[in-house]
Amino acid sequence: MGPVELLHMSVFSQSFSPCGRYLAAGNNYGEIAVFSLSAALSPDASERSQKPILNFTAHDGPVFSLLSTESHLLSAGNGEISAWSWAELIKKSTKAAWTRKPNYETSLEIPEINAMIINPKDNNLIVGGGDNNIHIMDMETGTFKSVLKGHTDYIHCLSFKEREGEILSGGEDGAVRIWDSRTNRPVHCIEVFKYEECARPQFGKWISCLATDSDWMLCGGGPSLSLWHLRSMSPTSVFPLSGCQREAVSYQDLIMSVGEGPYVSHCLHGGTVKAQIPCSPSSLNTLALNLKNTEHRVMTVGGSSHQIDVFTNFSYRALSLSF
Amino acid sequence: MGSITDDEVIRKRLLIDGDGAGDDRRINVLMKSFTKWCHSSFSPEEGMSQYQRMMMSLAQCEFSMGKTLLVYNMNLKEMENYEGIYTDIEKSIASAHEKIAECKKEIQRAKRIRKNRQEYDALARVIKQHPDRHETLKQLEALDKDLQQLSHIKENVEDKLELRKKQFHVLLTTIQELQQTLENDEKMESDDTQDSPMENGD
Known part of the structure; x- marks a missing residue:
């Protein structure tokens, strides 16, 4: 890969392996790189261990979403989802286990896939993207069994509430829609941009990040990042972050958020920004926490750079992995 | 060698x-x-x-x-x-490890508490935007009383109106009757006068 490609690279998605020892990252050239965290974090790590152990082209378009199941890595490209076995990836073999396409209404246009999540209860894969619809795939048979229609513009992000079995989706139309996964019917629709406290008309109304934690929901994008109480459907805290946020995660008593600007913001539920930790990319797209493995409990962030920053302690950058 | x-x-x-x-x-x-x-x-x-x-x-x-x-x-x-x-030293290392584990648990608990408190605060802020339940209840009660009073007054007024209507009706019928009698009287009188010139003529 040449220096120009490296300069213009953006990392859009990340996923940790089920064992927690490897990290997969997808970029705007459709490549997936697999990094070994155990090598990069070992005491005798060298420059070489911060490079991927495997780098392969998975899709034609950018890889907007990566997801790990018990045994496979799922990657979403332009209109298709591929699965790669982690065991095979670690052995450096890059043959897709399967590739599926959601049932799109028109065959003329190939919509991108922006978000994928797993519904562990029913073993479903929930896919949202450029065709404004949410597609639900049965992981057992690999068939797309239902479509949730409601959004009027493309879908940016998805979240799943396990206890209630609810799917949340946020999109370019500025709405957060809540669906019942049992009946596949819409339950609620929150139009975040209509609430004065979080609206930012100068940025637009799109919702690009969505996260849930029991009765609480985090959402942001064009409107300010805000914490919502879902039972009362009201915004409780609005975080004073200047840029548009791309991904937010709630971890223990902290909310970690990334977006425009070269830093990870640590927020408290009360609505205060506790800290902003500097990182190497100038703008961040993705944040992932590795909680599966206690030995390599790290946070990784990626953005408009070929580097992926690794935080062993959440309050400072430890090292950077590089494509 | x-x-x-x-x-x-x-x-x-x-x-x-x-x-x-x-x-x-x-x-x-x-x-x-x-x-x-x-x-x-x-x-x-x-x-x-x-x-x-x-x-x-x-x-x-x-x-x-x-x-x-x-x-x-x-x-x-x-x-x-x-x-x-x-x-x-081995013993003290083991006890220190135990202590660290305990402290970790403690910190986890503290974090949980802090999160819950913050969530509570956030919820409290939302609740605070709504008016106090006591006051609202009091207001409701006062309004209820007002409503009852007003409906009472309305009833009274309606009763009075009914009474007046009846009285007026009585009055009107009496007037009508009086008019009738007066008319009859006039008729009779005019009959008399008509009769009298004839009488005069005779």
């Missing part, structure tokens, strides 16, 4: 030598001078001095042996002591 053997020789000597005060050599010299003393005939003075010298070096040898013994015992004791310290 020669150098190795030299090395070995030196090592062996050093081993035998003890703490390097030349004990080995001293014993050798003592043995040599003892055999010399036994075999050769000295004058009594010379023999005596030789004997004195031998006794002295024997005393020195005994002294160094005693010292070595003491040092050996000391080392044994020291070893025991170190063993004790080692187990102590």
Whole structure:
């Protein structure tokens, strides 16, 4: 890969392996790189261990979403989802286990896939993207069994509430829609941009990040990042972050958020920004926490750079992995 | 090959030598001078001095042996002591590990509490935007009372209206009746007057 490609690279998605020892990252050239965290974090790590152990082209378009199941890595490209076995990836073999396409209404246009999540209860894969619809795939048979229609513009992000079995989706139309996964019917629709406290008309109304934690929901994008109480459907805290946020995660008593600007913001539920930790990319797209493995409990962030920053302690950058 | 053997020789000597005060050599010299003393005939003075010298070096040898013994015992004791310290430190490391685990649990709990408090605060803020339940209830009660009073007044007014309607009706019928009678009277009167001119005519 040449220096120009490296300069213009953006990392859009990340996923940790089920064992927690490897990290997969997808970029705007459709490549997936697999990094070994155990090598990069070992005491005798060298420059070489911060490079991927495997780098392969998975899709034609950018890889907007990566997801790990018990045994496979799922990657979403332009209109298709591929699965790669982690065991095979670690052995450096890059043959897709399967590739599926959601049932799109028109065959003329190939919509991108922006978000994928797993519904562990029913073993479903929930896919949202450029065709404004949410597609639900049965992981057992690999068939797309239902479509949730409601959004009027493309879908940016998805979240799943396990206890209630609810799917949340946020999109370019500025709405957060809540669906019942049992009946596949819409339950609620929150139009975040209509609430004065979080609206930012100068940025637009799109919702690009969505996260849930029991009765609480985090959402942001064009409107300010805000914490919502879902039972009362009201915004409780609005975080004073200047840029548009791309991904937010709630971890223990902290909310970690990334977006425009070269830093990870640590927020408290009360609505205060506790800290902003500097990182190497100038703008961040993705944040992932590795909680599966206690030995390599790290946070990784990626953005408009070929580097992926690794935080062993959440309050400072430890090292950077590089494509 | 020669150098190795030299090395070995030196090592062996050093081993035998003890703490390097030349004990080995001293014993050798003592043995040599003892055999010399036994075999050769000295004058009594010379023999005596030789004997004195031998006794002295024997005393020195005994002294160094005693010292070595003491040092050996000391080392044994020291070893025991170190063993004790080692187990102590091991124990304290284990307890420190336990303490760290406990503290980690504590911190987890504290974080949980902090999160819950913050969520509580956030919820409280939302709730605070709504008016107080007590006051609202009071207001509701007052309004209820007002409503009852008003409906009471309305009832009264309606009753009065009904009464007045009836009274008015009575009044109107009386007036009508009166009018009727008056009209009748007039008719009668006019009949009379019509009759009278005829009478006059007659």
